[in-house]
Amino acid sequence: MLSADTDIPAGNGIITAVEGDRIHLHPDNRDSTRDWFYWHIRVRGCAGRRITLVFDRPCTMTVRGAAVSRDRGKTWAWVPEFTPYALELSYACGDADELRFALAMPYTLANLQEWLGRHAGSPRLRQHELCVSRLGRSVPWLETGCAPGGETAQVLLTARHHCCEMMANFVLEGVLDASLADEQVSGGLRFIAVPLVDLDGVEAGDQGKARHPHDHNRDYGQSPLYPETAAVMSLVQRHTDSRLRAALDLHCPFVVGDDCNHHIYIVGSEDPVNWRRQQALAGILEENVQGPLPYDAGDTLPFGKKWNTGANYGAGTTCARWVFQERRETAVAATLEIPYATAKGVPVTPDSARAFGHDLFMALREWAQRREAVD
Numbered sequence: 312m313l314s315a316d317t318d319i320p321a322g323n324g325i326i327t328a329v330e331g332d333r334i335h336l337h338p339d340n341r342d343s344t345r346d347w348f349y350w351h352i353r354v355r356g357c358a359g360r361r362i363t364l365v366f367d368r369p370c371t372m373t374v375r376g377a378a379v380s381r382d383r384g385k386t387w388a389w390v391p392e393f394t395p396y397a398l399e400l401s402y403a404c405g406d407a408d409e410l411r412f413a414l415a416m417p418y419t420l421a422n423l424q425e426w427l428g429r430h431a432g433s434p435r436l437r438q439h440e441l442c443v444s445r446l447g448r449s450v451p452w453l454e455t456g457c458a459p460g461g462e463t464a465q466v467l468l469t470a471r472h473h474c475c476e477m478m479a480n481f482v483l484e485g486v487l488d489a490s491l492a493d494e495q496v497s498g499g500l501r502f503i504a505v506p507l508v509d510l511d512g513v514e515a516g517d518q519g520k521a522r523h524p525h526d527h528n529r530d531y532g533q534s535p536l537y538p539e540t541a542a543v544m545s546l547v548q549r550h551t552d553s554r555l556r557a558a559l560d561l562h563c564p565f566v567v568g569d570d571c572n573h574h575i576y577i578v579g580s581e582d583p584v585n586w587r588r589q590q591a592l593a594g595i596l597e598e599n600v601q602g603p604l605p606y607d608a609g610d611t612l613p614f615g616k617k618w619n620t621g622a623n624y625g626a627g628t629t630c631a632r633w634v635f636q637e638r639r640e641t642a643v644a645a646t647l648e649i650p651y652a653t654a655k656g657v658p659v660t661p662d663s664a665r666a667f668g669h670d671l672f673m674a675l676r677e678w679a680q681r682r683e684a685v686d
């Protein structure tokens with residue numbers, strides 16, 4: 312018998328009915344003050360069927376439909392047949408009797424552990440505990456590249472302040488893969504990374520965006536609500552110094568509509584010094600693109616344009632803004648948006664996103680060596 316549920320890591324969805332081959336559902340917005348769009352379900356008893364997912368509200372699918380896994384979440388692909396942003400998704404299940412479907416390609420602690428396993432024994436990778444989450448999980452932070460003390464420059468990378476924004480993690484993997492490749496390649500760089508800031512939200516399958524009562528990426532103030540944001544602040548203060556050259560907080564944008572949701576871009580700072588550095592880094596990144604995902608420095612979103620206005624930051628300070636205030640003598644700090652599904656029409660997948668991470672690594676290395684870029 313066909314059934315659907317969300318009892319899986321990062322599961323999310325309200326399944327309202329299963330009728331014949333049709334599964335009716337919508338995203339579970341339990342943690343967010345806004346209607347958001349992340350969902351991730353398991354379907355069983357589906358072998359030999361053509362099933363249809365039916366959404367009872369708009370804004371639940373990407374420009375490439377949704378993602379499907381035929382091996383219990385280990386690997387994902389975009390569905391072969393789709394209508395962009397449609398309310399229905401039809402899928403021929405073939406011989407698979409259990410499938411997972413999601414807005415995009417979930418990335419949880421298990422994915423990070425698999426990545427750590429691939430690099431086990433690397434002397435250039437060190438794993439630490441950032442803090443213990445409110446639900447008792449050990450939130451990791453990672454160091455790659457140069458050992459502390461030997462580096463000429465530091466780079467901070469964070470992801471999942473908004474726990475549903477999973478495609479960012481494949482970019483982060485690509486940066487760190489490149490930083491572990493060998494000493495010649497990574498130069499004197501030391502990377503400090505917090506891959507899963509809102510780990511509890513990631514594992515629970517929450518939206519995370521506009522989280523009640525406070526968004527993790529508006530929590531960088533005098534008295535942070537979350538242990539993770541307090542710990543990131545402490546990490547920056549204890550483990551970086553005047554050698555911090557870049558801090559990138561990786562996000563995914565909105566899922567439909569305005570075209571800035573379909574290319575990779577830096578969110579421009581209102582601080583003129585940071586804005587100049589952001590534009591310089593964006594130019595270097597554009598020059599370093601070798602992988603399939605396009606990047607255009609001209610897509611950098613100036614402060615005051617589209618959603619990037621003062622009104623967006625009224626609820627508190629973002630990670631990037633806070634880090635810039637701490638290290639404004641030397642660092643560029645920015646939110647970097649990675650689309651869920653396509654970048655200028657090219658599919659975003661784990662492989663293409665990792666390749667972009669490699670390009671980003673090359674750009675960060677070049678940026679860190681250009682001392683004159685800091686004014």
Ligand SMILES: [Zn+2]
Pocket residue numbers: 472473476520562563
């Ligand atoms: Zn975000």
